[in-house]
Amino acid sequence: MPVIVMASPKGGVGKSTCAVLLASEFARMGADVTVLDCDPNKSLTRWASHGVPTGVTLKNEIGRSEIVPTIRSADGDGKIVIVDLEGVASQLVSRAISQADLVIVPMQPTALDAEIGSEALALVREEEEALGRSIRHAVVLTKTSAAVKSRVQKELEEQLRGAGIDVIEPSLVARAAFSELFAYGGDLTAMMNDPEMMTGGKVDKALINAQAFAEAVYERLK
Amino acid sequence: MSGSNRLAGLKARPKGTTVEEVRRVDEVGEARGFLDRTPRKKPGRKPSPRTHQLHPKVFPEVGEAIAEEAENLGITQGQLIEQMWEIYRTTR
Secondary structure, eight states: OOEEEEOOSSTTSSHHHHHHHHHHHHHHTTOOEEEEEOOTTOHHHHHHHTOOOTTEEEEOOOOTTTHHHHHHHHHHTTOEEEEEOOSSOBHHHHHHHHTOSEEEEEEOSSHHHHHHHHHHHHHHHHHHHHHTSOOEEEEEEEEEOSSOOOHHHHHHHHHHHHTTOEEOSSOEEOOHHHHHHHHHOSOHHHHHHOTTOOOSSOHHHHHHHHHHHHHHHHHHHO | OOSSOGGGGOOOOOOOOSHHHHHHHHHHHHHTTOBOOOOOOOOSOOOOSOOOOOOOOOOHHHHHHHHHHHHHHTSOHHHHHHHHHHHHHHHO
16 A cells, blocks of 8 residues: 655644645545654644544654664555654655655745755655656645635746646645644544534635545545 | 545555665765754763762771772772672671
8 A cells, every 4th residue: 555755854834734634534535544653743643642533543753763664564554654754854754755655745835845845856856766766746735825826826836837846736725723633633524523622713624625635645646 | 535445446666675775765865965863862971870978087098998999899989888888788
């Protein structure tokens, strides 16, 4: 089963959010999903401490030496493996990328995110060359405006596509519900159905966005 | 997406995991600044668990003899006192 790696040497771009949304949606489709939390900030471990959706298993405390065998063993179990990496340029990141079927590089539509995120894209291409095989990779723009597509976002998408980089549509809109997942655990469906959960945003719209994003990722794994 | 497991048909592509392939990946990463950032252990010797201090006043020749004996045995004066205490405790 495929290994999906969230990579960007920049922190705060939405790697953990992407990982949670994909894990939840793929599990909802009936897959067994193993999520590897390789981020020292332990965002996914915090999310999981409040409860994980059925079908999702989380592993953490994975270092540079363990990353390849851990991915291999999880992959061997016939599960979808989603790897959430630390937001730094490290060997842990380069090794995880080498084991990916799809590398997703989340990027906010800002010049800084694009510049630092492009390091991950360049690394993927260099690893492809060194290993003599292709590693599929794509950018997803995150924390975008729900109302309008900004000029900066349009220009960035144009530049990325012009450079032959796959850009996932839809982008992930800035939604309070995405952030609140880390406070409540579980998934957006549970959040929407639980009247006890207080959210500052529109969970239904967040869910539609997450499902469309997961569908776009699924298309790239076929 | 439907609830049925459409993902079951997805397959992983074969990937290399030999030492040589990992080395090549590390080299490519290092050239781009993706370095080994595993936290290092704190350098230097570990603090001694011997934290209790004794301040006995003895005649100079006794103090010098204890210091000399500890040096000859290659242990600290504290360790020598511990050994002396152990003998005293077991033989009294």
